[in-house]
Amino acid sequence: MLEVRDVTKSFSGLVAVDGLSFDLAAGQIMGLIGPNGSGKTTVMNLLSGELKANTGQIHLGNREISKLPAHAIARQGLARTFQIVRILPAMTVLENVAVGGVFGHARYWGPGLETRALEMLARVGIRHLSQTPATALTYIDQKRMELARALISDPEVLLLDEWLAGLNPTELTDGISLIGELRTEGRTIIIVEHVMDAIRSLCDHCVVMNSGRKIAEGAPAVVLSDRAVISAYLGDDDA
Amino acid sequence: MSGTDKRNFALAAMALAMAALLPLFDTGYWLALGVSLAMYGVLATSWAMFSGPTHYISLATAAFFGTGMYIVGGGVEILPFPVLVVIAAVAGAALAVLVGLTTMRISGVYFVIFTLGLAELIRQVVTWVQTTMGSSSGLYVLTEITESMIYWQLLLLLAVVYLVGWRINRSRLGLALRVIGNDETVAAHVGINTAKAKVILFVISGTVASVTGALLAPRWTYVEPTIAFSPMISFQVVIMALLGGVHRLWGPLCGVIPFMLLWDLISAQFPNQTTLLLGVAFLLIVYLIPNGVVGLIESRLKRRSSGNG
Amino acid sequence: MDILIGGILLGGTYVLMALGLQLQYGVARIMNLANGEILVAGAFGAFWFYSGFQANPFLALIVIVPLAFILNWGIYRYLLSPLVRRAKSRGQLEVDSILATFGLSFIFVGLMLAVFGGEYFSYGYLERAVIVLEQPYGLNRIAAFCASAALCIALVLWLNHTRSGLALRAVAVNPTAASLVAIKVARTSALAFAIGGAVTASGGALLSMFLTFDASIGVIFTLKALIIVILGGVGEIRGTIVAAFMLGLAETAVASLIDPGLTLAAAYLLFIVILLVRPQGLFGSRS
Numbered sequence: 051m052l053e054v055r056d057v058t059k060s061f062s063g064l065v066a067v068d069g070l071s072f073d074l075a076a077g078q079i080m081g082l083i084g085p086n087g088s089g090k091t092t093v094m095n096l097l098s099g100e101l102k103a104n105t106g107q108i109h110l111g112n113r114e115i116s117k118l119p120a121h122a123i124a125r126q127g128l129a130r131t132f133q134i135v136r137i138l139p140a141m142t143v144l145e146n147v148a149v150g151g152v153f154g155h156a157r158y159w160g161p162g163l164e165t166r167a168l169e170m171l172a173r174v175g176i177r178h179l180s181q182t183p184a185t186a187l188t189y190i191d192q193k194r195m196e197l198a199r200a201l202i203s204d205p206e207v208l209l210l211d212e213w214l215a216g217l218n219p220t221e222l223t224d225g226i227s228l229i230g231e232l233r234t235e236g237r238t239i240i241i242v243e244h245v246m247d248a249i250r251s252l253c254d255h256c257v258v259m260n261s262g263r264k265i266a267e268g269a270p271a272v273v274l275s276d277r278a279v280i281s282a283y284l285g286d287d288d289a
Numbered sequence: 290m291s292g293t294d295k296r297n298f299a300l301a302a303m304a305l306a307m308a309a310l311l312p313l314f315d316t317g318y319w320l321a322l323g324v325s326l327a328m329y330g331v332l333a334t335s336w337a338m339f340s341g342p343t344h345y346i347s348l349a350t351a352a353f354f355g356t357g358m359y360i361v362g363g364g365v366e367i368l369p370f371p372v373l374v375v376i377a378a379v380a381g382a383a384l385a386v387l388v389g390l391t392t393m394r395i396s397g398v399y400f401v402i403f404t405l406g407l408a409e410l411i412r413q414v415v416t417w418v419q420t421t422m423g424s425s426s427g428l429y430v431l432t433e434i435t436e437s438m439i440y441w442q443l444l445l446l447l448a449v450v451y452l453v454g455w456r457i458n459r460s461r462l463g464l465a466l467r468v469i470g471n472d473e474t475v476a477a478h479v480g481i482n483t484a485k486a487k488v489i490l491f492v493i494s495g496t497v498a499s500v501t502g503a504l505l506a507p508r509w510t511y512v513e514p515t516i517a518f519s520p521m522i523s524f525q526v527v528i529m530a531l532l533g534g535v536h537r538l539w540g541p542l543c544g545v546i547p548f549m550l551l552w553d554l555i556s557a558q559f560p561n562q563t564t565l566l567l568g569v570a571f572l573l574i575v576y577l578i579p580n581g582v583v584g585l586i587e588s589r590l591k592r593r594s595s596g597n598g
Numbered sequence: 599m600d601i602l603i604g605g606i607l608l609g610g611t612y613v614l615m616a617l618g619l620q621l622q623y624g625v626a627r628i629m630n631l632a633n634g635e636i637l638v639a640g641a642f643g644a645f646w647f648y649s650g651f652q653a654n655p656f657l658a659l660i661v662i663v664p665l666a667f668i669l670n671w672g673i674y675r676y677l678l679s680p681l682v683r684r685a686k687s688r689g690q691l692e693v694d695s696i697l698a699t700f701g702l703s704f705i706f707v708g709l710m711l712a713v714f715g716g717e718y719f720s721y722g723y724l725e726r727a728v729i730v731l732e733q734p735y736g737l738n739r740i741a742a743f744c745a746s747a748a749l750c751i752a753l754v755l756w757l758n759h760t761r762s763g764l765a766l767r768a769v770a771v772n773p774t775a776a777s778l779v780a781i782k783v784a785r786t787s788a789l790a791f792a793i794g795g796a797v798t799a800s801g802g803a804l805l806s807m808f809l810t811f812d813a814s815i816g817v818i819f820t821l822k823a824l825i826i827v828i829l830g831g832v833g834e835i836r837g838t839i840v841a842a843f844m845l846g847l848a849e850t851a852v853a854s855l856i857d858p859g860l861t862l863a864a865a866y867l868l869f870i871v872i873l874l875v876r877p878q879g880l881f882g883s884r885s
Contacts, residue, residue: 098478124480138471149468152461153480159461199479344693391874398629399873401696402824406866409821413863421857520817524700531697564814565708571701575681575694 051076051238052097052207057106057116059092066092068262069106074207074255079229079239081249081270084259085283090242091133093259094211097240098130099123110207127155127206131196131213133242137184144180147171147198154203170198174228190221197228208232210241214248226251246274258282301451309444312437320436324508326549327443328501332522333530333541334450335497338457339490340527341535342466348523349388349404352411353381353495355517357502359415362428362512370432374503381499382492389488405520412518419514427513434507442504450497454538457493462486524567525552531574534581543582601851609846610743611805613750615819616826616838618798624833625770625790628678629692631699633823634816635706636666636795640802641811642714648721655807656745662803663796670795673702674788703816710813720810742804749800753793754835766790770833798823818862825869831879841880844868 052074059067067089074080082090095101097108099120108116115123129150138146148167151158158166171177174194179187187195193213200208214225226248232239233252243249249256249270256273258266260282266273273279311323332350340347357377364373392403419427457463465486468476476483506512525548533544548570556563578585615637622630630636640662647658681698685691757763768776769786777783802819805811826845830837845865852864872879 100474100478119482120477121480121482124478130478132474136472136475138468138475140471141467149464149475150479152464155480203480344690346693346696391870398623398692398696399828401629401631402821403869403873405817406821406862406869409818410863410866413860417857417859417863420859524704527697562708562712564704564711568701568704568706568708571697571704572677575697575701579694 051078051111052240053107053109054093054097055107055109057093057096057103057108059089059096059101059103065262067096067103070259070262070264071106072257072264072267074238074240076206076238077236078254079233079237079241079252081253081256082240082242082259083244083246083249083256084265087261088259088282089262090259091211092262094130094133094209094240094242097123097207097209098128121153124154124203127203128209129154129200129203129205129207130209131193131200131211133211133215135189135192135196137187137192137195139183139185141184142180143171143176143182143184143187143195144168146184146195147202150199151202155206156202156204158202166202167198170202171195173201174198175224190217190225193217193225194228201232206238208237208239210239210243212242212244214243214245222248250274301448305444305448309441312440316437320440322549322553324436324440324443324505326545327440327447328505329526329529329545329549330542331443331447331450331501332498332526333533333545334447334454334538335494336526337530337533337535337541338450338454338538339487339494340530341540342470343487343490344470345487345491346401346527347404347491347494348401348520348527349407349495350498350523350526351518351520352404352408352523353384353498354502354505354522355408355411355415355514355519356380356384357499357504358506358512358517359428359502360499361503361506362430362517365430365432365506370434370507374500377499377503378496381496384499385492385495386488388495389491390484393484393487393491405523408518408520408523412514415518416514427511430506430510430512432507436508439504439508443501446497446500446504451538453493457490458538462489466490528567528570528574532570532578532581534583536580537583540581540583547582601854602847604854605847605850606843607739607743607846608850609843610746611801612822612826612846613839613842614746614801614804615798616823616830616842617750617753617835618794618796618801619820619823620827620830620833620835620838621766621790621794621797623827625766626674626678626787626794627773628674628682628695628791629699629824630791630794631696631820632673632703632706632816633795633798634818634820635703635710636670636798636816637802637805637819637823638710638811638813638816639706640666640799641806641809642710642719642813643799644803644806645719645721655803659745659800659803662799666799667792667796671788671792673795674791677702678791679784679788703820707814707816714813716813718810718812719806721806736808738807742807746801746804749797750839753797757835762786762789821862822865825865828869828879829872831881834879834881837879837881 054070054072057067057070058065070093082093084090092101096103099115099118103116106116107114110126110128113126115126115128118126138149144164144167147170148163151163151166168177168180171180174197176191176194179191184192184195197213210229214222217225222245229241229252241252253270256268256270257264258273258279265278265282266276312320336347336350339345360377360380361370361373364376388407392400465476465481468479468481469483469486473483502517509516529544529548530541531544532548533542534540555566559566615633619630619633622628622633643662644655644658647653648655677698678695681694682691685694757767765776765781765786766789768779768781769783769790773783822845826838826841829844830841845868848864848868849861853861
């Protein structure tokens with residue numbers, strides 16, 4: 051479904067992503083993990099077209115998307131949430147979700163759009179808030195709304211950038227089960243996450259990054275006990 | 290079309306019909322004022338259609354306006370007037386596409402300067418071409434077109450602008466612009482081609498300004514670069530639109546009417562202090578009525594309804 | 599050759615006004631569209647001193663600089679910082695500050711028109727020709743250039759070698775991080791804005807020695823200063839200096855080779871090319 055080949059991105063000399071390659075099969079949930087500053091968010095931005103890679107290719111299905119602008123990638127079927135939640139402050143919750151279904155991969159307009167947006171709000175559990183101004187939502191509900199905005203376009207690949215960060219323990223359980231449901235729907239997802247419980251329970255596959263490079267790849271249980279991974283997180287002395 | 294839409298349409302048509310009767314009563318001062326009102330009504334409304342949702346402050350109105358005026362001035366002896374208006378529309382659109390494609394990626398401040406300089410650039414080039422090629426720096430526009438006809442044409446243009454604006458607000462394009470105004474990054478990531486949406490709106494507003502200039506050319510029998518490309522036009526359009534409020538289609542008109550009436554009075558009283566007064570008006574609007582007259586009315590209404598309920 | 603020297607002399611005086619705007623925009627993050635009017639006010643100040651007291655423009659600087667400092671500090675403190683506090687987003691602040699400083703620029707133009715009238719002004723100070731490489735140049739141009747260079751060097755030294763200069767540079771790079779290391783961002787911004795205004799006004803005083811000006815010419819200088827700042831890169835002092843010379847050269851070349859009426863068109867063309875090719879400026883790094 052998604053194929054990343056030798057992608058490199060540097061910012062005025064600093065190499066943030068260095069020759070990264072990985073594959074993501076349809077229906078898989080992949081965890082992209084690594085210590086802070088290892089380049090995970092840069093990878094997300096490269097995938098969604100917010101940034102352009104210096105070298106390397108990214109394919110979605112059989113189309114190359116690494117040269118496309120962000121809006122064209124969204125139309126190809128890649129949707130995302132943001133590390134720091136981004137709402138449309140002057141719009142209602144319903145409108146916030148609806149805009150995801152107008153210009154993206156799946157396209158709705160007219161009465162069909164509202165029905166579909168309400169469905170998505172129900173899907174993430176905030177249907178009762180549809181007429182609320184987006185700014186009035188709690189943090190978790192804003193995150194839910196953002197997820198609904200991504201889901202409404204029926205994306206081929208969904209990117210969740212630290213979607214669980216900043217949630218309290220109850221909210222975290224809710225959040226993990228919500229992503230778990232998406233998994234049973236057969237969605238293809240990449241999650242960037244620091245919550246290791248979530249990685250263990252949700253992911254089929256993990257890519258671990260450190261200083262822009264892939265240092266390990268495989269099933270979560272295997273990867274998380276890898277010596278290189280442990281030393282990347284905790285430092286060499288502890289290994 | 291919903292019930293309120295029908296009601297609004299009927300109201301708008303009635304207002305337009307009443308406005309169209311003006312030349313039957315007076316062809317002197319009031320008609321002249323009516324032409325100015327219609328002209329700035331068109332310019333401010335079309336300006337706000339672009340600048341309202343995108344927050345890009347365009348000072349290019351004078352550039353487009355002057356271009357339209359000069360096309361009529363230059364061609365009035367060769368081609369019939371309606372053809373020239375069409376040419377002005379095409380030229381305005383082409384210029385807007387060029388400017389839009391080069392500037393829509395840059396940030397707001399640069400855009401302001403870019404558009405301000407554009408009028409100045411075209412003015413310098415036109416002056417230079419005229420003085421090196423020909424004799425004088427101006428052009429004579431002698432036509433049979435009366436001020437009443439100019440007025441009716443402008444009213445018609447205003448109606449067209451309102452229809453287009455109304456259509457856009459109900460279209461995907463209108464929604465796209467609202468999203469862009471809220472958060473451009475989100476806009477791109479939900480699949481909106483942000484540059485294209487902005488360029489389309491900029492082209493619409495540039496075309497309208499160019500046509501307005503073309504329609505007004507016969508009003509002055511002698512067209513000069515300093516009149517046609519006067520930066521004052523751009524500034525006044527901005528201030529009137531902001532005074533009225535840019536987040537509603539009918540907002541700018543609520544700014545144009547009081548501003549023009551007041552401005553006429555004040556500038557007659559203090560003809561040498563117009564620049565100073567314009568500056569004061571800018572500051573008053575920014576500090577006291579940042580959302581315009583319409584914003585004031587809406588918040589007043591909201592307060593009343595919440596007070597009752 | 600005379601284009602080269604003429605361009606350098608002109609560019610040297612542009613440096614000051616551009617550095618003034620650079621300080622205001624780079625540090626205080628307010629695009630001051632009244633910058634050109636501050637410059638013209640400086641020019642009028644020098645003119646007034648010269649015609650009223652026969653004082654030479656360099657002495658006038660002693661009065662103009664502190665006055666401009668106080669005026670600009672007041673503008674930032676009482677007009678612009680309320681906008682900074684009110685703004686919900688950066689975009690909102692940008693729109694508000696553009697409109698407010700536009701309003702200010704009109705008010706300044708109006709006041710100067712009221713006081714001095716709408717005529718063109720110039721005065722003859724040091725109007726002697728000096729021969730440089732077999733070409734005559736006005737001594738006033740050369741004196742203005744030297745004074746401008748001295749002020750520039752003083753400013754750069756101050757920025758690079760004093761604590762307050764360091765604070766200014768820190769705020770320019772990152773206001774949030776600067777506040778974390780106990781730099782008072784609001785005060786530093788006000789200081790930068792005031793110094794920027796004073797630098798611009800002194801640039802105006804020096805320009806008035808050889809340039810004819812009127813009350814409404816300010817906007818042209820705002821445009822030029824902006825073009826220089828963008829050309830050199832926002833926050834780049836070195837870039838600003840180089841860009842000022844480039845603009846001076848380009849204008850002089852167009853004026854003497856094609857037509858003096860097209861200097862602004864030339865500057866503007868330069869601006870477009872930069873926006874298209876290198877929007878971050880010659881010395882700026884891509885963010």
